[in-house]
Every structure is written in C-alpha cells, then in structure tokens.
Amino acid sequence: MKKFTSVFTTAGAAALLAAGMSFSGAAMAQGDEGLSESAKAGKEIAFGRGAGNCLACHQMEGGNLAGNIGPALIAMKARYPEREDLKAVVHDAREKFGDQTIMPPFGANKILSDEEIENIVDFLYTL
Amino acid sequence: MKRLISSMIAASVLATGGALAADPANPSDPEEFREMMVDFYAERYPDVPFEDYNMGVYAIDEDARAQWEEMTIFPETDEYVAAGKELWEEYRLPNGKPLSSCLGEAKGLRAKYPYFNEKDGEVHSLGLDIINCQKNADEDPEKVWDPKNNYKKLANVLAYLASESAGMTNKVEIDSEGAKKAFNRGKEAWFRRTGRLDNSCADCHQYHGGKYVRAEHLHMNVGNTTHFPLFRYSKGGMFTIHKRMYGCIRDTGTVPPAQYSGYLRDLEFFMSYVDNDLELNGPGIRK
Numbered sequence: 001m002k003k004f005t006s007v008f009t010t011a012g013a014a015a016l017l018a019a020g021m022s023f024s025g026a027a028m029a030q031g032d033e034g035l036s037e038s039a040k041a042g043k044e045i046a047f048g049r050g051a052g053n054c055l056a057c058h059q060m061e062g063g064n065l066a067g068n069i070g071p072a073l074i075a076m077k078a079r080y081p082e083r084e085d086l087k088a089v090v091h092d093a094r095e096k097f098g099d100q101t102i103m104p105p106f107g108a109n110k111i112l113s114d115e116e117i118e119n120i121v122d123f124l125y126t127l
Numbered sequence: 128m129k130r131l132i133s134s135m136i137a138a139s140v141l142a143t144g145g146a147l148a149a150d151p152a153n154p155s156d157p158e159e160f161r162e163m164m165v166d167f168y169a170e171r172y173p174d175v176p177f178e179d180y181n182m183g184v185y186a187i188d189e190d191a192r193a194q195w196e197e198m199t200i201f202p203e204t205d206e207y208v209a210a211g212k213e214l215w216e217e218y219r220l221p222n223g224k225p226l227s228s229c230l231g232e233a234k235g236l237r238a239k240y241p242y243f244n245e246k247d248g249e250v251h252s253l254g255l256d257i258i259n260c261q262k263n264a265d266e267d268p269e270k271v272w273d274p275k276n277n278y279k280k281l282a283n284v285l286a287y288l289a290s291e292s293a294g295m296t297n298k299v300e301i302d303s304e305g306a307k308k309a310f311n312r313g314k315e316a317w318f319r320r321t322g323r324l325d326n327s328c329a330d331c332h333q334y335h336g337g338k339y340v341r342a343e344h345l346h347m348n349v350g351n352t353t354h355f356p357l358f359r360y361s362k363g364g365m366f367t368i369h370k371r372m373y374g375c376i377r378d379t380g381t382v383p384p385a386q387y388s389g390y391l392r393d394l395e396f397f398m399s400y401v402d403n404d405l406e407l408n409g410p411g412i413r414k
Contacts, residue, residue: 055341056340056341057340065341065342066339066341067338067339067340067341068338068339069335069338069339069340069345094325100334102326102330102331102334102335104323104324104325104326105325109323109324109325109380110323111323111324111380
C-alpha cells in the first residue's frame with residue numbers, strides 16, 4: 001500500500017509539476033511582451049519563492065495561486081505616482097504602515113538588494 | 128477594530144514582557160488570556176464549532192477538509208504508530224528496564240504533557256522527558272533518541288504515545304506563580320518578531336490566520352498542539368511539535384532556538400494551554 005501511495009504521489013507530483021511548468025512558462029512568455037529587462041528581472045523575483053516571493057501574499061496579474069494577506073497589486077502608477085514612495089514601501093513597509101505590518105522589511109533587512117528593489121518597482125509599474 | 132485590539136495585545140506584551148496586569152488587553156491571568164484567544168478565533172469564524180478547532184485549517188475550509196478526511200481512511204500515521212509501539216515495548220534502558228519504569232504507562236501519558244514542574248521550575252515536554260530518562264540511565268549518547276541522532280525513533284514513539292491519548296481532553300494546568308510565568312514567557316515568544324522577515328507567530332497565525340499564503344491557508348491561533356506529532360504529506364515525514372516550531376521560526380530568517388530549549392518549551396506550554404478543552408487527536412495528518 002505504501003509503495004502504491006508513493007507511486008501515485010510521485011506520478012501526481014510529476015504531472016502537476018509538468019503542467020505547472022508548461023502553464024507558467026506559457027504565462028511568462030505571453031505576459032513578458034513589452035517588459036523591460038529590469039521589469040522582467042523584477043517579475044522573476046516577485047513570482048519566485050526565494051527572496052521576493054511577493055505572490056505569497058499579493059495577487060498580481062499573471063500570477064497563479066496568489067495569497068491574500070496583502071492587497072492586490074493593481075493600478076500601481078495611480079496608487080504610487082512617486083517612484084520613491086513605492087520603493088520605500090518595498091524597502092521597509094513599517095515606515096508607511098506602522099510597526100505592526102506583516103510585510104517584511106525587504107531592503108532594511110537586506111532580503112533584497114537596492115538593484116533588486118529597483119527591478120521589482122519597474123515590474124510593479126507595469127501592473 | 129479587531130486588528131486594533133490585536134495590535135494592542137502585541138504592543139503591550141512586548142512592552143511589559145507579558146507580565147503586568149494593568150492593561151486589560153493583556154491580562155496576566157492565563158485563563159483570561161486563553162478566553163481572549165478563543166474569542167478572537169470565534170469572532171473571525173463564528174460558524175466553526177469550538178470542538179473543530181483541533182482540525183487546524185480543515186475546520187475553516189470545506190474542500191480541504193474533504194481531502195483531509197480521505198487521507199485519514201488509510202492514514203500514513205499507522206506505520207509510525209506501529210513502529211513506535213514496538214520501540215516502546217522492546218526498548219530497554221541500560222538498567223534493563225523499559226521506558227515505562229521512568230515515565231509510567233503509555234495509556235494517557237501524552238495527556239499529562241506539557242506540564243510545569245515545581246521542583247525544577249521548568250516546563251516538561253514529553254519528548255524531552257523521554258530523552259532525559261535515557262540520559263539519566265547513562266544510555267550511550269549515540270543511542271539516545273535526541274532530535275539530532277535518533278529523530279525517527281523519537282518521532283515514532285511520540286506518535287504511538289499520541290495514539291494512546293487520542294480522544295482524551297487537553298487539560299494543561301496552571302496553578303502556581305512559576306507556571307504562570309512560564310505561560311507568560313511563552314506568550315511573549317508567540318508575539319515576538321524574529322528574523323529577516325520580522326514576523327511573529329501571531330503575525331501569520333493570529334492576525335492573518337485563515338488567510339492564504341499562495342494556495343495554502345494559514346492556521347489559526349487555537350488548535351495548534353493537540354494533533355502532534357503529525358505526518359506532513361508535503362514533507363513525507365513525521366514532525367514533532369518541536370521540529371515544527373523550530374522550522375517555522377527558522378523560516379522567518381533567523382537562527383532558531385534549539386528543539387526542547389526552554390524557549391520552545393515555554394512556547395509549547397503557552398500554545399497547549401490555549402488549546403485546553405479540545406480533544407487530543409494525534410498523531411495528526413496535514414497536507
């Protein structure tokens with residue numbers, strides 16, 4: 001029984017992985033048209049599970065299975081006309097939202113470099 | 128409003144170390160605080176009956192609950208319980224006696240833990256008491272079931288012992304100043320922000336409990352201890368509560384306190400007390 005389960009789960013995982021890869025691959029290729037190199041890099045960080053992982057908490061166009069802890073990231077240009085304001089939130093959200101915010105201080109705690117934050121901001125302005 | 132209250136709780140816990148009684152949002156009386164924790168959950172999910180809180184996120188997500196119930200038809204935990212039972216019955220301390228000579232009979236043993244020991248002034252966790260039985264009997268250090276050398280044996284035996292208390296009611300007692308202090312230290316740990324992410328247990332599992340991180344629900348602030356150890360499908364293995372706390376704190380981007388350290392035992396004590404009156408339902412299964 002144990003063996004069967006693991007065969008099934010392995011097969012299932014492989015199928016999911018394959019499906020997920022082809023799906024996100026297609027989405028990437030489709031959504032990336034017209035993005036600058038910097039915005040592309042920012043998107044990769046925002047969707048990746050490593051350092052950025054913005055998708056864990058925020059819904060974003062083109063991202064699958066997003067979390068709902070933070071607000072959806074839409075109309076970013078209208079919400080943050082000043083680039084510095086948006087950068088400041090990614091750098092250390094506590095300054096704008098107060099000490100109790102759950103958003104990690106990506107810049108202040110050196111989770112992301114300044115360049116990576118610039119990339120992310122470039123990507124956010126495409127949303 | 129709820130957010131404001133919880134912010135007040137966190138702020139006052141941080142400011143006072145969880146010890147002062149002056150702030151009504153941060154009662155130092157453990158029972159009062161436990162009721163606040165239960166109310167917090169009940170306000171967010173008014174339709175979830177109290178006895179369902181020990182199911183974790185399956186109490187609040189019908190679809191996930193249906194999947195979970197399927198997982199329990201041929202539970203992965205069975206083989207761990209069987210292996211643990213064999214170990215419990217066949218293992219002998221260097222003096223030739225079984226573990227029950229040190230800990231008592233298996234039936235209902237898990238239900239006595241965690242508890243505050245007046246003699247040494249510490250919270251006792253079942254896993255650590257097993258390890259200490261072996262150490263005190265001069266067991267060969269490499270054969271002791273500590274998390275580093277023989278984690279699987281420890282997890283298997285804890286799974287068996289959980290099964291021998293399944294169906295009993297969680298009753299953690301606090302009836303001394305020392306126990307109250309241990310509870311308040313655990314409470315402080317629950318609200319303390321750690322790591323690069325600067326997140327506390329409460330940030331995710333209380334203020335944002337029930338929301339989604341990617342496709343997964345965050346569990347709530349009650350019902351976090353009754354089902355341990357648990358089999359996690361995502362990891363394919365049995366997790367003791369200390370391994371789970373260690374991993375969760377590590378994931379905030381810090382060097383976590385060691386498993387069975389005083390810090391994590393106090394946190395276990397706090398969370399277990401909050402879970403009072405729930406049914407023990409270990410060993411559990413989670414996605």
